[in-house]
Amino acid sequence: MSNATDHHRAAAPWTRLWRTGVLHSCASGIDGNYDDGFARFWLRQFEPLHEGARIIDVGTGNGAIPLLAQSISQARNLHWQLHGVDIADIDPPGSIDARSCTYQGIAFHPNTSMTELPFGDGAADLICSQFAFEYAPRDLAITEILRVIGTHGRAALVMHSEDSLIHTISRSQWEACHWLLQESDVFDACTRLLWHIAQATDAPARRRLSLDPAAESARTAFNAAATQLMERIELSPDAQVLQTTAQALGRMLQQPWQSPDDATTAVQALRAWAQDEQARLGLMLEAVLDGAALQDVVQRFAASGLPCRTGKLMYRDTMPMGWTLEIGHE
Numbered sequence: 001m002s003n004a005t006d007h008h009r010a011a012a013p014w015t016r017l018w019r020t021g022v023l024h025s026c027a028s029g030i031d032g033n034y035d036d037g038f039a040r041f042w043l044r045q046f047e048p049l050h051e052g053a054r055i056i057d058v059g060t061g062n063g064a065i066p067l068l069a070q071s072i073s074q075a076r077n078l079h080w081q082l083h084g085v086d087i088a089d090i091d092p093p094g095s096i097d098a099r100s101c102t103y104q105g106i107a108f109h110p111n112t113s114m115t116e117l118p119f120g121d122g123a124a125d126l127i128c129s130q131f132a133f134e135y136a137p138r139d140l141a142i143t144e145i146l147r148v149i150g151t152h153g154r155a156a157l158v159m160h161s162e163d164s165l166i167h168t169i170s171r172s173q174w175e176a177c178h179w180l181l182q183e184s185d186v187f188d189a190c191t192r193l194l195w196h197i198a199q200a201t202d203a204p205a206r207r208r209l210s211l212d213p214a215a216e217s218a219r220t221a222f223n224a225a226a227t228q229l230m231e232r233i234e235l236s237p238d239a240q241v242l243q244t245t246a247q248a249l250g251r252m253l254q255q256p257w258q259s260p261d262d263a264t265t266a267v268q269a270l271r272a273w274a275q276d277e278q279a280r281l282g283l284m285l286e287a288v289l290d291g292a293a294l295q296d297v298v299q300r301f302a303a304s305g306l307p308c309r310t311g312k313l314m315y316r317d318t319m320p321m322g323w324t325l326e327i328g329h330e
Contacts, residue, residue, distance in 0.1 A: 059132020060084030122150025
């Protein structure tokens with residue numbers, strides 16, 4: 001992200017995602033909270049922490065990392081001060097699926113950039129960041145993380161890598177969104193067809209609809225656009241956005257509508273969801289780090305005098321998921 005103003009402006013699509021209640025935005029579709037290599041990495045970070053330790057997760061979303069820390073502290077009969085910070089307007093306890101999580105004891109800080117953390121110098125025992133640090137203005141974020149961990153705290157980052165499975169799938173997803181929004185006519189075609197269908201509210205109206213040349217033209221156009229969508233799904237099986245869109249359009253055609261305006265609003269909402277998805281994916285593709293970019297980040301942190309250790313986070317021992325960077329004394 002080029003500067004702090006752009007960083008704040010990019011928060012809106014994330015706010016809408018986190019308000020749906022998802023725990024993470026991982027494109028590989030891990031069920032539930034992070035597990036496998038993700039869990040092992042964070043368990044290693046939590047293991048040295050003592051009673052009363054303060055953990056700050058930056059770019060927390062709906063609190064996947066604080067929830068993991070919470071479960072570990074409870075298992076060890078320890079009380080940790082858990083904080084989740086996000087530039088988006090998050091509200092994990094009030095999100096749609098919040099009933100599946102217990103957030104008691106976790107303090108969330110919405111609308112808060114990692115470049116302006118509301119904590120004192122040296123306040124954190126551990127700062128966590130998973131797929132978040134790389135989105136922020138780099139120099140400002142590094143300066144702020146170093147300020148808050150001081151000389152005795154630590155920071156642990158998981159960052160998008162160019163060779164990761166997430167990057168591969170996300171690029172396919174972004175290309176699918178681009179096709180859907182810039183090349184396909186499926187949203188407009190569905191709107192035109194539903195406009196006719198929504199007016200056929202009784203049997204006589206439905207009979208008239210079957211004889212209406214304009215309605216038949218709209219049906220033909222939608223069928224052509226839907227066929228193109230299904231062909232694109234076959235060509236891009238990793239692009240879940242296309243399958244989700246096809247399923248949503250299918251449901252729209254089957255449900256009764258109170259008015260054409262209601263149908264139009266539903267299609268517009270689906271289009272807006274795809275636009276948000278493309279925006280988030282675009283930000284991720286901009287943020288991804290190759291080897292040279294990783295070394296640049298390491299050198300900037302290491303200039304503080306703190307030791308830095310890098311690695312590769314693997315999922316199921318075979319799939320690279322991102323870079324790891326640990327800052328501070330073990």
